[in-house]
Amino acid sequence: MTAFFDRLSERIDRVDSVVSVGLDADPDRIPDFLADRDLPRWAFNRRIIDATHEHAACYKPNAAFYEDADGWRALRETVAYAHGKDVPVLLDAKRADIGNTSRRYADLLDVADAITVNPYMGRDSLDPFLSRADAGVFVLCRTSNPGGADLQDLELAAGEPLYRRVAALADLWNEHGNVGLVVGATAPAELETLRAEVPDLPFLVPGVGAQGGDVEAAVEYGLADGVGLVNSSRGIIFSGEDAPRDDPDAYFGAAGEAAKRLKGRLNRHR
């Protein structure tokens, strides 16, 4: 198998898009017309994938929305369906733990092509992921949430903020060329700093759309040699909520339009 970033690069070229469609299938927001399905989240994702795959460089399901018995079934169906459309899947799991535990977490890479991981416990906690040379491993670096600065901006003794140290370490950990960083679009200055610091690492840039992040900075600094991802979840998958409640085609058509629109906005800056 080619390495994840090679496959992602091919996908980006084929669809001319760096859009990551976030499959955050919140059960509370699945439309009523799917409520009687065996697995409403899977039924929802299937229609979202049908509507958006031409514009999707990847799909990013967030594990938080699938961590129950039916959820894992829905997730597996979703991943298989995305693969059937030739779209890679990045599981947003934000994992890592002590060795034996992390080894089991890394089994998630038997399901998805790439994963997000938390660097807080250090190198050995990430080894089971990093050693999967075929997979993508996105290390949380400077997150998009308001509290992202609480710890990540703290300056170390040398005056260097913690998020920059994380980036430098992630660069060292990139022995298999399979490491990327997660940097939020709500932190454009940090995006710029980090791009200069680690020019070869692709970024996953969440926070455009519902969180109001900077689309131009996401593209300008998120890509390494043209490879990287800009994610929107709610802004795409729930954009049909204004459509008539009894019109599934209008509902999912809106998601397709939202993905296409984001692709166009991003491509203006690529």
Ligand SMILES: O=C(O)c1cc(=O)[nH]c(=O)n1[C@@H]1O[C@H](COP(=O)(O)O)[C@@H](O)[C@H]1O
């Ligand atoms: O790792 C992530 O993907 C992530 C990191 C981060 O800093 N901020 C962030 O929003 N995310 C994820 O990206 C998605 C953003 O969703 P929307 O705000 O609906 O576009 C969610 O699944 C978040 O968990």
